[in-house]
Amino acid sequence: MSVGSGYLTLILQGALVTxxxxxxGSALALVxxxxxxxxxxxxxxxxxxxxxxxxEFFRGTSIFVQLFWVYFVLPFAGLTLTPxxxxxxxxxxxxxxxxxxxxxxxxxxxxxxxxxxxxxLNLSRYQRMRHVILPQALPLMLPTFCNNAIExxxxxxxxxxxxxTDMTFQAQVVRAQTGNTLVPFATILILYFLxxxxxxxxxxxxxxxxxxxxxxxxx
Numbered sequence: 133m134s135v136g137s138g139y140l141t142l143i144l145q146g147a148l149v150t151x152x153x154x155x156x157g158s159a160l161a162l163v164x165x166x167x168x169x170x171x172x173x174x175x176x177x178x179x180x181x182x183x184x185x186x187x188e189f190f191r192g193t194s195i196f197v198q199l200f201w202v203y204f205v206l207p208f209a210g211l212t213l214t215p216x217x218x219x220x221x222x223x224x225x226x227x228x229x230x231x232x233x234x235x236x237x238x239x240x241x242x243x244x245x246x247x248x249x250x251x252x253l254n255l256s257r258y259q260r261m262r263h264v265i266l267p268q269a270l271p272l273m274l275p276t277f278c279n280n281a282i283e284x285x286x287x288x289x290x291x292x293x294x295x296x297t298d299m300t301f302q303a304q305v306v307r308a309q310t311g312n313t314l315v316p317f318a319t320i321l322i323l324y325f326l327x328x329x330x331x332x333x334x335x336x337x338x339x340x341x342x343x344x345x346x347x348x349x350x351x
Contacts, residue, residue, distance in 0.1 A: 139306045143316060146302030147323050153219050153288045153298060154327070158281050160224025161231055165277075168228065169235025170261075183232070190229035195290055198222045203294045215296035219288065227284045231277060238272040239265055271342045278335035282328045299323060 164186075171183030190198065203218035213221065242265050292301035303316040310316075 139310060139316070140319065142306060143299050143302045143319050143323075146297055146299030147320075147327075149216070149296065150285070150288050150298045150300075150323075151327065153216070153223065153291065153296075154281070154285045156220045157223035157227065157284050157288070160220060161226075161228035161280065161284060162277075164225060164228025165231035165235050168232035169239070172232070172236045173239060186225075187229045187232050190226050195222065195226045195287060196293070198226055199290055199294065215291065215294050218294060219291035219296055219298075223284055223287055223291075227280050227287070230283075231280045234273050234276045234280070235269075238269040241272055242268045267342075271339055274335050274339050274342070278332055281331050281335070285327055285331065286324065 168183040168186050171179045172187070174180050174183070199218065199222040202222045203213060203215065206213065239261075288298055289300040291298050292304065295301070299320045303320045306316040307313050
């Protein structure tokens with residue numbers, strides 16, 4: 133049976149859900165990356181231990197299990213989430229754990245002379261990080277952040293397991309209703325590629341823009 137425009141519209145509606153998951157999940161992952169990444173560099177043992185525990189737990193367990201825990205187990209603790217909320221939370225926490233190590237590594241890669249110059253200028257630890265260290269570390273983070281965002285985009289397919297109508301779920305619906313496998317899955321293959329290409333182009337633009345601004349930041 134052929135796949136008509138109505139079924140293609142169904143897949144495009146699913147693509148909007150995938151896009152929503154990617155944007156919100158990436159935002160959460162970015163927040164967690166900076167919190168945990170900078171937490172690993174904290175002077176306080178408790179903060180370092182908490183950040184390390186978060187990173188190791190979410191990197192060391194399966195995203196499938198994490199998603200099922202968020203959606204099926206948390207309600208027993210009194211926290212019931214919609215499929216979209218569960219997907220954003222699981223994906224954001226998972227990818228944020230990987231990105232946290234990117235933040236830590238990029239901050240440590242900034243030359244020691246930068247910190248020494250800030251100390252000579254009597255800048256506080258916050259001022260050093262906010263105005264000197266992080267602006268120089270950000271361009272180092274962006275290439276890997278790009279990979280993390282693309283991995284999150286591809287990881288959105290797991291939410292179909294909790295019946296969230298992303299484009300993978302909709303492609304499965306179209307296949308079940310029409311018996312056509314090639315068209316729906318070729319369609320979402322192209323859509324994933326286009327979304328990943330848009331993420332890559334955006335990150336390359338940010339890299340160029342930040343690289344131009346570094347001359348005014350370095351001391």
